[in-house]
Amino acid sequence: MKIEEILEKLDAPLGVSGSEEAVGSAVKDLLAPCCQTVTEDVLGNVTGWYRCGRENAPVVMIEAHQDELGLMVSGITDEGSLLFCEIGGFDPKTLPGTEVTVHCETGNYFGVIGAKPPHLVKDAAKALAVENMAVDIGFKKEQTEKIVRVGDIITLNTGYTKLAGSAVAGRCIDDRGGLAAVIRTMELIQKYRLSCDVAAVATVQEELGLRGARTAAAQLVPDAAIAVDVCHGTSPGVSDNAFPLGKGPVVSVGPNLHPKLTRQLLDRAKEAGIEVQIDVDSGDTGTDAWEIQVAGAGVPTALLSIPLRYMHANYEVGDSRDIENTARLMAAWLLSYKGGDDLCF
Amino acid sequence: MLLKELCQRSGPSGWEDDIRSFILGQIKADEITVDTMGNIIAHKLGGGKKVMVAAHMDEVGFIVSGFTDEGFVRFKTVGGILTTVLVSKKVLLGEKKVPGIISAKAVHLQKREEREKLIPMSELYIDIGAKNKEEAQNLLNLGDYGVFAGEYTEFGDGLVKSKALDDRVGCAALIELMKNDYANDMYFVFTVQEEVGLRGAIIAANRIRPDYALVIEGTTCSDVYGTKPHETVTNLGGGAVMTAMDRAAVSDRRYFEMIKSLAERENIPLQIKRTSSGGTDAGSIQRSGGGVKTAVLAVPCRYIHSPVSVMSKSDFDSVCRLSAAVLKELERREL
Numbered sequence: 001m002k003i004e005e006i007l008e009k010l011d012a013p014l015g016v017s018g019s020e021e022a023v024g025s026a027v028k029d030l031l032a033p034c035c036q037t038v039t040e041d042v043l044g045n046v047t048g049w050y051r052c053g054r055e056n057a058p059v060v061m062i063e064a065h066q067d068e069l070g071l072m073v074s075g076i077t078d079e080g081s082l083l084f085c086e087i088g089g090f091d092p093k094t095l096p097g098t099e100v101t102v103h104c105e106t107g108n109y110f111g112v113i114g115a116k117p118p119h120l121v122k123d124a125a126k127a128l129a130v131e132n133m134a135v136d137i138g139f140k141k142e143q144t145e146k147i148v149r150v151g152d153i154i155t156l157n158t159g160y161t162k163l164a165g166s167a168v169a170g171r172c173i174d175d176r177g178g179l180a181a182v183i184r185t186m187e188l189i190q191k192y193r194l195s196c197d198v199a200a201v202a203t204v205q206e207e208l209g210l211r212g213a214r215t216a217a218a219q220l221v222p223d224a225a226i227a228v229d230v231c232h233g234t235s236p237g238v239s240d241n242a243f244p245l246g247k248g249p250v251v252s253v254g255p256n257l258h259p260k261l262t263r264q265l266l267d268r269a270k271e272a273g274i275e276v277q278i279d280v281d282s283g284d285t286g287t288d289a290w291e292i293q294v295a296g297a298g299v300p301t302a303l304l305s306i307p308l309r310y311m312h313a314n315y316e317v318g319d320s321r322d323i324e325n326t327a328r329l330m331a332a333w334l335l336s337y338k339g340g341d342d343l344c345f
Numbered sequence: 346m347l348l349k350e351l352c353q354r355s356g357p358s359g360w361e362d363d364i365r366s367f368i369l370g371q372i373k374a375d376e377i378t379v380d381t382m383g384n385i386i387a388h389k390l391g392g393g394k395k396v397m398v399a400a401h402m403d404e405v406g407f408i409v410s411g412f413t414d415e416g417f418v419r420f421k422t423v424g425g426i427l428t429t430v431l432v433s434k435k436v437l438l439g440e441k442k443v444p445g446i447i448s449a450k451a452v453h454l455q456k457r458e459e460r461e462k463l464i465p466m467s468e469l470y471i472d473i474g475a476k477n478k479e480e481a482q483n484l485l486n487l488g489d490y491g492v493f494a495g496e497y498t499e500f501g502d503g504l505v506k507s508k509a510l511d512d513r514v515g516c517a518a519l520i521e522l523m524k525n526d527y528a529n530d531m532y533f534v535f536t537v538q539e540e541v542g543l544r545g546a547i548i549a550a551n552r553i554r555p556d557y558a559l560v561i562e563g564t565t566c567s568d569v570y571g572t573k574p575h576e577t578v579t580n581l582g583g584g585a586v587m588t589a590m591d592r593a594a595v596s597d598r599r600y601f602e603m604i605k606s607l608a609e610r611e612n613i614p615l616q617i618k619r620t621s622s623g624g625t626d627a628g629s630i631q632r633s634g635g636g637v638k639t640a641v642l643a644v645p646c647r648y649i650h651s652p653v654s655v656m657s658k659s660d661f662d663s664v665c666r667l668s669a670a671v672l673k674e675l676e677r678r679e680l
Contacts, residue, residue, distance in 0.1 A: 077570040091452030097430030110500035112653040114569050115429045127463050134570035138501015146606040169473025311451040314433035317472050335480045
């Protein structure tokens, strides 16, 4: 499937950290045609297995997180609007004027995050804090209290949008882009005979602190792992610690990443003619790789990132070619991986 | 549905082509003129007083002002849009409706003091996904206009959310009012460039030289969380809004009183706008020629000039009914 097609299927279903059922079932549907088995664990991590058929074959985990940021109802105002808090960290400046869906037991309700009219804004330079915003669902207090409860989840309605060329925009390319790369990798390896079993994992609760990755890796304790996430893309005023879109996946180096595995990925990229960029991470990468590395007796782990502009805004912008090339690179490495002392120091 | 279609059309001030051609397809009159600025003047011949009924068809929007080497689009706002509602919103640019996202740096990359401040307009830009300047210029030209991509959605207790409710509600009301028969000499005018300074109405009024004018608008409503009771201006669901005075015009007192008693007689909910800020085409019309008696009726709109303005269908209905009653009453009465 084309990356755009996978992304579109992954972008629509919701998966706020802790409530990943909808996106999880979309992941299962996408993995089913290229896996022998697809399972879900107690926290909601989804794992699809592509086994090579050899006994005691080494296990490789390729993964991305399926959860996304969201909001949660924290109160009801006298006007009947909803106060809210964040699940994960949005940029509050992007919220006023945004359309949302409130997910209630009584059904889903449309709403907008309001903004005061111009003549009532006292300090025009000051950004509005989340505590001073409210979701307007168009009902008065008595009606609102009947349908909405504190703790109900609110999601943004910003949907997948194709931009010029190969650029894509969406509510959570972080990390549905990574997830698309993982699913695409599973498609790419179908026609080949591998020397390892591949477990494609969509983890939960990454945005809350890499929680799903910890339990997923603990169950698998794979022989090697590749995490796929996003990194900052360059844009006006952003050049440090950021990478241009369309120039290929970003391979991280640093203490979180296994030097030999990383070296092999760079070699495969060179052989396959895949352009890559290098990110130097001096410690915590802030990704699932950080947890996976220390699972069980330890897992050689690598991190591939897709450059992404405006991370954690209403719309995040990435490049579908970078996602496709991330998948091609993972597939190339999987074909070459033999296990044994391949990754020993 | 008429209002939905009106809202979905583009019409940033200065490039009202799309909304104009749609409206032209919807109306019938004895004489329809499109003047030099693009106002639609639809004349329904009659014997009595000259009455001008006006709504503006333009909306707030954007204009492409440059391209960066990396292919990002620089822009200016057309009409008053707060930077508060700009960041991370989808817009449609140019004739081909090229999608783009108004953007700024990610929250992680903002310094602490930057996080607490709004990003100044000068640092915002539109990301259309172009790889470089050349690709961007293949899709857009300097001076191309854009609008918010805000769809028409019905929600809550009889509410509607869309971009451009200001003033497609007025356009929808005018199209409905035009279907009635009148004894007076009626001019229904869909004006341009209201949002950049009440411009189209100047030349329309100069051409028509009406005795009376009724302006139908979408107006500010801030009956929302965080607003003090005396700052709400209008209430959603509180009925049609009449303006006594704003920055641009003072309503004719006898006209104002006539409308007030009409609303009472016809049992149509009416509220008086509780601020003197803002301005409408009435400002231009009132001061045209030797002066014109004007009144303004409006539909309250929350989050006006944003992609998610919100109105109540019952208020829209009140404005339509009251406007029809006013135009009938002007046939019977001299003010």
